[in-house]
Amino acid sequence: MQPSSAEVDNAEKGVNTPSEHAPVQLTRLSVSITPGSGPVIIKSEHEKTNLKELAIKQSAPKPSQSKRKASRWIQFSLWYNTYRKFFTFVVSLNIVGLVLAAIGTWHYARQYTGALVLGNLFAAVLVRNELFGRFLYLFVNTFFAKWPPLWFRLGCTSVLQHLGGIHSGCAISGFMWLIFKLVLIFSDHKNNHSAVLAMSILTTLAVVVAIVSGLPWVRNTHHNVFERHHRFSGWVGVIFTWVFVVLGDLYDLDTHSWKTDGVRVVAQQDFWFVLGMTVFIAIPWFTVRKVPVEVEIPSPKVVILKFERGMQQGLLARISRSSVLEYHAFGIISEGIKSGKHYLICGVQGDFTKGLVSNPPTHIWTRQMKFAGVSNTSAIYKRGIRVCTGTGLGAALSTCLQSPNWFLIWIGSDQEKTFGPTISGLIRENLQGRVILWDSKQRGGRPDTMKLIKETYKAWDAEIVFITSNWTGNKEMMEGCKQANIPAFGTLWDF
Template identity: 60%
Template sequence: MSAPRAPNSAAPPYDDPEKGTLEIQAVHPTVVTLGLSDKKGDTTISTEVVPAPPVKKETPAIPPAKKPSPKQLSSWTLLKLWYNTYRKFFTVVFTLNMIALGFTIAGYWQYPVRYPGALIVGNISFGVMMRNELFGRTLYLIVNTLFAKWSPMWFRLACTSTLQHLGGIHSGCTISGIAWLIWRVVTVFKEHRIMPNSILTMGVISNFILVICAISAFPWVRNTHHNVFERHHRFSGWSGLGATWIFVIFSDLYDTETGTYNFTGPHIVRQQDFWFVLALTFLVPVDIELPSPKVAVIRFQRGMQQGLLSRISRSAVWEYHAFGVISEGPHAKYHYLIAGVQGDFTRSLVNDPPTHLWTRQLKVAGVSNTSNLYRRGIRVCTGTGLGAALATCIQSPYWYLIWIGSDQEKTFGPTISGLIHRHLGPERYTLWDSKQRGGRPDVMKIVKEVHATWQAEVVFITSNYQGNQEVMAGCKEAGIPAFGTLWDF
């Protein structure tokens, strides 16, 4: 693990207008040239740059209406929403592993008997790789480079769905690895007369820790007790991995005939488990960056491409929380995270703003990163979901923003408002302030209208559970391709 390093230069403090302490006067727009970089070259776009306008009451373009009663969905639509690509991946991976385990127990497949650790560490390694930043970014880069715009629509949608639901493979492989580990420990206990107590003990410890790790990742725990998930799944995951590392390697090195350990180099490197574990050990580096002292909007040095998530923490290993990255482009001076108060961690950012945060230097690619695949699209978000959506609309003129929130200007401040008004013309966004307009709108009505006029190919949604389900179901019924926030990790 890398020790904290001093940054080259500290981010300058926000000035008074950014803090919201100065009145913002109306300024005539000026025409500037913005360079938007993509994989095939540089595109130059002339646009109006408008400073963040003062807060003012506007007549709603759409009069507030009564919130429509939830539409009764067909059983087929509900089934398609529930049995998504995530669950399909999990089903395939877990079923194949259980079939293989059954053949092994029945004595029809001897490979796991000869190499007992290969299926354990192999599954866990592959599962962890699905969540690795470098692996994910590589997949997104390949897909966005080779298949953007020109490939058939069904294929591009399949690519997005596959990349978004890699967690199904992660869950399937890791749970299968735990099942193989349980089988291995049982077989070791059957040979307890010739196996040392140290190996037996380490096998039990590995099982116990990894089972806790798996339970903490259940959807109910993760969504209702997120801090419990973060602290147990992350910490137990790495602890269990270390214990499994010790158990697998030492059980491989123990010679049951002589009752001694074989620590010779050639014997170790011939074990497949050694190479699986070695590759896993060097996957995720951790570094520190200096954020802005801003309360709810955290600012970091350097720009980012759109569609990324940044994981931040107050400690190096205890817990990491992911937030959508807002940036004007890879060559911008800063990028921003919106940290709304929803739990202990985000509340601590507001009540006790840190001067330093741990962060992963290599960011996670989110579903928005596949926006490059489509010619035109719509980004729907509510509240702090703007953090995962805004960069896509800023960096691409072919994406439309629908943002629904309460008292947006006051809640999110002039920094976020300025990013919207500087880079998006009024023809490219619908901002619904539920406090000014008297309530939440009929979101699907807006989506359908924008989808028709904007000629969008796809809709990306970032909202809470209820909002996500409503829009996803509405789009499914209307035949509009849509991808929403995952709640079944």
Template identity: 50%
Template sequence: MPFNVAYVRRDPDIADGPSASAPPSSDPPRTNSVQDPEKAEDLGRTKSSLANYVVPTLPKGQKTIVKPVGLWTRLRVWYNPYRMLFTAAFVLNIIAIIVAATGHWPYADTRSVALALGSIAVAVACRNEFLLRYFLYWPVVRLFQKWTPLWWRIVLTSLVQHIGGVHSGCAASGVAWLAYSVVRAFQRHARRHTPAVVLAWGVVTLVVAVVVMVAAAPRIRHYHHNFFEFHHRFAGWLAVVFIWIFVCIADSYDFATGRFHGDAGRLVKMQEFWYTLLVTLFVISPWLTVSKVPVEITIPSPRVAVIKLHKGIQQGLLGRISRTRFGEYHGFGIISEGTGSGVHYMIAGVQGDWTRRLATDPPSFLYTRELKFAGLPYLAHLFRRGICICTGSGIGAVLSTCAQLDNWFLIWIGSDMEKTFGPVLFEIIYRNIPHDRSILFDTKKHGVRPDTMQMLRDVHDTFGAEVVIITSNPQGNAELMQGCKANGMHAFGPLWDS
């Protein structure tokens, strides 16, 4: 459908670099988080062409152009690798349960608790910050960055980013195996005289595990986040305790003699013992790095809290913060100019009760996990060139990538941006991202919205980008993902799965 397009030039006060109003920084110079071979390639022609780029805009009052995409494109965006991995993990386990139930897999029929705990161990491992960062993200980046074929790097990025599908698939499978083991225990009760205490703890453990799983359902997690935080964590810890009790009681009962025994040597030889130990270690280890740290919180506007913490951080990492050691934790992108900068920031958009309290009652100390976890931007090292496009507070997840890596282009769209977010972010942009590698579009200042898809296509082709990272709200993310898919651009966006 034809439409009118107006063009506006990027505001030089925002995008051209340090202005007279930007005070000089006393922070130490940034240290790039990448080695010399990863430094930017010669951008040549790209620099001059994008330095003078004019942003296409929509007619005044029009918010977006939703161009229809085919059903196949929408399906490909919806049925992403997360859902594929969940389907694979869950369906394979359900098939295995059916095979065991029909008598074609005797081992699984008798060791169903071990298979349940093995599935749960894999699920918990897929959420362990240490394992993910150092045994998944780091090896993938080190082994395959830039030199491997683009299709392979895209596949790796898809699998690594959507590893949560394995987490949810194996967690649901573990509960299914546990339910199967409890049912089989009751079926064998008549002829094997299973003690009532074993049956009771099996039922209790299953009920708590179901509560943990239901609390993590997408709809509950999205609309009742506090319920998810409380039940998924504390009921999860309780489930681990109950699993230990269940395993110890069940494995210490000798059906041959009909009596319980206290042989610890026999217990440690059981698979269930070691799987439970793994689950316990995976659950506990992230909490060993929690520490109370001083923070400085500024409130540039009622919509945003800027949290300043000590220590420079490499790009691509995210952090969790809380007011109490074991309370409600929230994850945010980390903004830092590099490991040598001495400080890093988190941008908290005021949305719920917890973030609103940061603005109305800012604390001087917060609890954080010193072990930061890797996010999608960490995989930016895999690509020769890329684009980060974000709206509003989504800048918190990607600014470090564009500030520390010279081969990434920043597009940031927002309303009244300098007043809303304050000077800190703009000073970081001025110091590290030149005019020919950034577009900052203020919709309130210009009075119109950009034609985001057209702009993204132009920058993608001119900059020679291999991939696009999107951090926007769910609707904006879906529209851009579909548009990129329809235009043959590789794109990744947030999953909202934790």
């Protein structure tokens, strides 16, 4: 499902208008430009000029009229990514189990259907948990940094980036098993208590609302609806599930009476699954704090938030004006855990970010347990390139700030004026010799991004390219990298 046109044409991330540019000549450790026609380069740590003074004030050549379209196989292979492979595998496996249970071959599934429902839902919750995710990233970064074959490290990154396929696959599978359990209960409704029947319906309805509100088109185009309904219906569903499980385990179908023995409940598998699910849902909320924040508004398009605490690269923060409502995720910019501070770049487009401009906060709610993004696996690669457009810099800059082995390509419009001195200063002071800044406003359009990526990839001797852009830009660059056999990971839209 494609996002809305407003999202595709996100002004902060740049309109995807490709144009030709003159050849970019690179060496292993520096980038130089054919005089009079190229992106902005910071070459020396001793340069004190600002980014505007470094800009080459010349219009870009007219956009190329012909553009090679990616083959259907490339388009399909990018669409049918690891996320969808995980989803297909999980759902298919559960469908096979459902069929075997329905025809009476798999007796365990008919007797312990609740365990299969909650086992799937527990797995769905687990892979989305910040703590579990951080553990997986830490494990990969610790044991597989740089030494294994590239194909293995690429596989690790792909698995970690697409864990959402397991999340959605297990959620859908849990719902299918729940429907099956509902059928079994109501087919034997004479022996079941009315309270158990009622809770089975209420639990199913809560799960339906949580699943529908979490669909990609709802999440991408109606974020506030997703935040409120997916979270709160999920919480309600957990409460209903507890009641459903306890009532179901306490009611004796043989004697048609209630057994008040707590051991009877604890002895069941479904009790432990719902307990684990509850614990992992609750863990991130124990880290919610109201923290001081400094707000910088360099332009009407962007807000820069400054927080205390240095952070490792590749993390994202969730922030909100409320302790429980509408958390918004942004990439964290920090020079390292010892820097004592970190920043968020917020593009001004929705109600939340507009409120940061009209009513700047002095404190804001955040989860102190940050969650890891795909950039966190940059540690396992020897050298790489981070490509971003507009506010996508927020998810990209830390990787380049904290590792001298990463090269930054940032495409945007009037970058220093739009993003202000704080962000410009971080780039100027830390990325000499390994950054290309392309100002589409001064250059009269975007560069030929794939030519830029290919030449930089070869000159930098990179192993991997990470891309953060809008939907159109991401699609263009991912298809181009696939055609050029350049390993790349881009922004996920259907997750």
